[in-house]
Amino acid sequence: MNALFSQAERQLATLPIPIQLTMPDGTRLGAANPRVGFVLKSLRSLSHLVRGRIGPIGEDYVEGRLDIVGSMRDLMGAAAALLKDSPVNGERAGFLSEIGRRAASVMHHTLDRDARQIQFHYDLSDDFYGLWQDPRRVYSCAYYRDPAMTLAQAQEAKLDHICRKLKLQQGERFLDIGAGWGGLLLWAAENYGVDATGITLSKNQHAHVNRLIQEKGLHDRVRMLLLDYRKLDDAEPFDKIASVGMFEHVGRAQLASYFSKIRRLLKPGGLAMNHGITAGGTYNAQLGSGMGDFIEKYIFPGGELVHVSKVLETLSDGGLEAVDVENLRPHYARTLWAWSDGLEAKLDEAYRILPGEQGAKSVRAYRLYLAGCAMAFEQGWISLNQVLCQRQGIFDGTQLDNPPGQAYPFRRDYIYR
Incomplete structure (x- = not known):
C-alpha cells in the first residue's frame, strides 16, 4: 500500500x-x-x-x-x-479480429436494438438538454464563422453552412436523416423554401418537432417521421439529403449499405451532406484508456467511430462521389465547452430535472462526457468531418457553374459567397 x-x-x-x-x-x-x-x-x-x-x-x-x-x-x-499512452494508438486488426468486430457491429445494429439505443440517449429528458443547448436545440457541432459568435449564433451559422453547401433551392424535396429537435429541418424550410422531411428514432424528438411544425404553420410542406432510415421508401428520390450527427450510430459493418441507401434516396446529380464525428486514429476501434467503454455504457450505446478515410471508402462503396471534405474539429471543441459550461452553470436545476440516484448518475456522466469530449477534440483524438457527396449525373466538363444533370459546380466559392 x-x-x-x-x-x-x-x-x-x-x-x-x-x-x-x-x-x-x-x-x-x-x-x-x-x-x-x-x-x-x-x-x-x-x-x-x-x-x-x-x-x-x-x-x-x-x-x-x-x-x-x-x-x-x-x-x-x-x-x-x-494518460500513459495516446488513446488513439492502434494497429490494423487481423483477419479473425476483423471478422469478430464486424459480427459484433451487425449484432449491435438491428432495427429494434438501434431504436432502443437511440431512445436511451435522446429521450433522457428534453428539459435536461434544454439547460445547456442553444434555443433551437441543435445537438451537433456549431460553426464559429466569426470567433465572437455566441453558441446560438454559431449553431445558426452551421445550419446555413450546410444549406449553402447543399445549394438548397425553393421547392426542392429535402430529407434530414436523424433530424434531432428539428433545427436544420425547420431552418431549411423557413429560409430556403424546401419541402422537408425529417426522420428520427427518438420519441421525444418526434413529438417536439411535430409541435413546432404545427406552431409555425408548416404542416403543408414539413413532416417529421418516427422511422428508421432503412425503412424509408426510395421510390420517389429527394433532391438533397443531410445526415448530421447520425452516422455515428450506424455501425461500421453497415456503413456501405447506409451510403448505398442514401444513393437510392437521392436523385441523379443530387447532393448529400454527411456531417459526423470521426476517429482520430486510423485503426483504433474506440478511444483507449477505458474512455470508449465509458461512453458506450453511460452515453451512446452502440456508437461506433471510423476514420475519415474509412468514411470516404465506404461512401464510394455505396455508389456516391465525395466532392468536398471539411474538418471542423476545433469548432466542436468550442461547442462542447459551451455545452459543458452551460451545464456546470445549472447543476442544481439539472439534478432537479433528473431526480433520484439514477438521475444523479446521469448528471455526473454528462458532466464528464461533455468536458471529456471537448478535451478529446482539442487533443485530436476524435474529429468532425463534413463530407459533401453526390449521386453522379451526366457531366461533359464544359459547364462548371450549372452543369446539366448535377448540382455541384466543382468550385467552392458558392459555399462562402
Missing part, C-alpha cells in the same frame, strides 16, 4: 495542475492548495488514477465511488496528463 501511495505522490508532482487526493481514511496526498480534488471512497480508485485509466475513473465518479472537487476545465487538463 505504501508503494501505491508513493507512486501516486510521484505522479501528482508531474501534473500541470495542482491536485489533492483524499484517501478513504482521511489521509491526503498532493497539493496543499489544489485546483482539483479527488475524494476516494475505495483504494481501487487510487489504482485507476495511478494507471491513468480515465474511463474507470469516470465510472467510479458516476457510481459514487469517488467525488470530484473543482472545475471540469481544470479536471480535463489533469486527465490528459494522466
Whole structure:
C-alpha cells in the first residue's frame, strides 16, 4: 500500500495542475492548495488514477465511488496528463479480429436494438438538454464563422453552412436523416423554401418537432417521421439529403449499405451532406484508456467511430462521389465547452430535472462526457468531418457553374459567397 501511495505522490508532482487526493481514511496526498480534488471512497480508485485509466475513473465518479472537487476545465487538463499512452494508438486488426468486430457491429445494429439505443440517449429528458443547448436545440457541432459568435449564433451559422453547401433551392424535396429537435429541418424550410422531411428514432424528438411544425404553420410542406432510415421508401428520390450527427450510430459493418441507401434516396446529380464525428486514429476501434467503454455504457450505446478515410471508402462503396471534405474539429471543441459550461452553470436545476440516484448518475456522466469530449477534440483524438457527396449525373466538363444533370459546380466559392 505504501508503494501505491508513493507512486501516486510521484505522479501528482508531474501534473500541470495542482491536485489533492483524499484517501478513504482521511489521509491526503498532493497539493496543499489544489485546483482539483479527488475524494476516494475505495483504494481501487487510487489504482485507476495511478494507471491513468480515465474511463474507470469516470465510472467510479458516476457510481459514487469517488467525488470530484473543482472545475471540469481544470479536471480535463489533469486527465490528459494522466494518460500513459495516446488513446488513439492502434494497429490494423487481423483477419479473425476483423471478422469478430464486424459480427459484433451487425449484432449491435438491428432495427429494434438501434431504436432502443437511440431512445436511451435522446429521450433522457428534453428539459435536461434544454439547460445547456442553444434555443433551437441543435445537438451537433456549431460553426464559429466569426470567433465572437455566441453558441446560438454559431449553431445558426452551421445550419446555413450546410444549406449553402447543399445549394438548397425553393421547392426542392429535402430529407434530414436523424433530424434531432428539428433545427436544420425547420431552418431549411423557413429560409430556403424546401419541402422537408425529417426522420428520427427518438420519441421525444418526434413529438417536439411535430409541435413546432404545427406552431409555425408548416404542416403543408414539413413532416417529421418516427422511422428508421432503412425503412424509408426510395421510390420517389429527394433532391438533397443531410445526415448530421447520425452516422455515428450506424455501425461500421453497415456503413456501405447506409451510403448505398442514401444513393437510392437521392436523385441523379443530387447532393448529400454527411456531417459526423470521426476517429482520430486510423485503426483504433474506440478511444483507449477505458474512455470508449465509458461512453458506450453511460452515453451512446452502440456508437461506433471510423476514420475519415474509412468514411470516404465506404461512401464510394455505396455508389456516391465525395466532392468536398471539411474538418471542423476545433469548432466542436468550442461547442462542447459551451455545452459543458452551460451545464456546470445549472447543476442544481439539472439534478432537479433528473431526480433520484439514477438521475444523479446521469448528471455526473454528462458532466464528464461533455468536458471529456471537448478535451478529446482539442487533443485530436476524435474529429468532425463534413463530407459533401453526390449521386453522379451526366457531366461533359464544359459547364462548371450549372452543369446539366448535377448540382455541384466543382468550385467552392458558392459555399462562402
